[in-house]
Amino acid sequence: MKKRFLSLSILVVLLMVTVLGCSSKTESTNSQDGSKEVTIDFAIHVANPKDQEPAFYQMVEKFKEKNPDIKINLNGTDQKEHIKNMKLKAQSDTLPDIFWILPASAKELEEAGKLLDLSPLLKDKTVDPDKFHASMIDTYNLDGKQYGLPYQALVTGFWYNKALFDKYNLELPETYEELKAATKVFKENNVTTIAKGAKDPYSVWAFLTMFSRYGFFDEIDPILAGDESFNNANFLKLYEKIDELAKLGAFPANVSTLSYFQAVEMFLSGEAALLDAGVWETQKIQESALAKDAGLWWGPTFSDGAGNQKLSSVVPAAPLVVNKKVKDDKSKYAAIEKFMEFYYSEEGAQIMLDNQVPPIIKYAGEIDEAANPVFAKVVEAMNDPEWESQPNQPDLIVTEAVGNAIYDSIYGVINGIYTPKEALDVVDKKISAQ
Incomplete structure (x- = not known):
């Protein structure tokens, strides 16, 4: 009986050693070369x-x-x-x-x-x-x-189809006045100037950059604090220009029933001269018939704007x-x-x-321009020293509710639902409610 007890004791000790050994091995963080993992x-x-x-x-x-x-x-x-x-x-x-x-x-x-x-x-x-x-x-x-x-990096603006501008002897616009003049020519020839789809109301990226050309980042803090109004003289100028473009026929006749994705297809099929979007469409454009003619434009400058007009949009996503x-x-x-x-x-x-993703740092790097001509133009635009990025995308520094109100206000003017002043009041009311 004593002998049997001794054997059991030895067995218990052996089991404890085995368990402890396994536990030690499991917790080890050493790699094969002896360094700590x-x-x-x-x-x-x-x-x-x-x-x-x-x-x-x-x-x-x-x-x-x-x-x-x-x-x-x-x-x-x-x-x-x-x-x-x-x-x-x-x-x-x-x-x-x-x-x-x-x-x-x-x-x-x-x-x-x-x-x-x-x-x-x-x-x-x-x-x-x-x-x-x-x-x-x-x-x-x-x-x-x-x-x-x-x-x-979140990079947005207007994609352009240079072939359409060339077809009607138009230069790529730089100013709002030049965009307005091009719109008149395109309208006369049954061409949509700016492909947009209101069913996805967030699709207003290039127009958000226009806000920055009217002093958005100088004015937004006192507006959110309740000291100033969103319905102000500078923002009204922008909304009046959006209204003017709508009345000139810059947007699709059925913009209210189009989705963003249908607007993209409109641009890719050559029915529109410009598309409000971002670099996420690079590959799709590059694989289309537009590859040799497409590029990214930061949008128009405004003679009555506030502050720096040469603003791009290269912001953190x-x-x-x-x-x-x-x-x-x-x-x-x-x-x-x-x-x-x-x-x-x-x-x-x-x-x-x-991988055709815009780098976060200032780096031109190596790009096969023959294979990736559209992406090469994007990186070139990003690194253009004449243009400075807006501090952020305006809708990203306000609450989601206020951002949605801004989308609604822009498309409300485009669709003729709101006058410019009424559209600005939509945003003001949302800010006041919060």
Whole structure:
């Protein structure tokens, strides 16, 4: 009996040694070359990053190749579900290490004390702020804290079909007066000047940039504070010009029933001279019959505008942010620091260019102009020293409700539903309600 008890005791000891040994092996973070492995939890806004965000996915893969001791646990879900998940995780204090988030949500998380201040990366030039396009950095700075850095650039304007301008002996316009003159000629020849679809009311990107040419960023803060009115002299001038273009027949006759996607098809089929859109349409245009004739125009300048008229729109679409808790883990912080350095490097910018995504930094890089003529023109326009980007897209710095009211007001004038003054009052009422 004693012998049997001794055997059982030895067996228990052996089992404990085995379990402890396995546990130790499981918790080990050493790689094959003996260096310590670090895992970064990274969450983004698409379900299939490889296919839906190839530039980003290739960036991650290249980074892992260059840093075999850093593992990236990439978790992708569609945008709506992703935003919901991030809000829930913020409440339970279980946010991933680094993640994509919408601008308004990012600001809320910063105000709640959930995000890491990335200022040190900029101060020591791990991420060189001087290389970025204007406003890319300042947009995500609150009270001196850099709570995010841009994921990609949002580039919008008017796509043009030069063949149509040439056909009617017209130069590409620079000023509003030249656009108005071209509109009259196109109308006489049954050509739509600007393809637009009101069924997707957010599709007013080029018109939002026009707001900036009438002093939007000088006036919006006192307007939102209730000290001034959205229905003011400068904005009224812009809305009167939108009304004038509508009456001249610049927009499709059935604009009220068209979708944005139908407007794109109208442009691609050669029925319209201009399309209000952004760089996301580059590939589609490049694969069409318009490839050799299409380019991106920042929109008209105005003789009665306010401030700089040569404003482009190269703004941050949404930020990448970092969980504040990362600072407590030196190895993880160092790994994310390395990732940020690579993401905003010229090597990272070239990966974006290779995937026809406008780089966030000022970098012309290598573009096969023969194979990608449309994208080459976009990058050339972005780097034109004569044009300066607006600080941000106007609808991105107001609440969603106010942004929707701005869309409604613009299309209301285009469709003849509102007079210019009535359209401005629509936005004023929404601001007052909040």
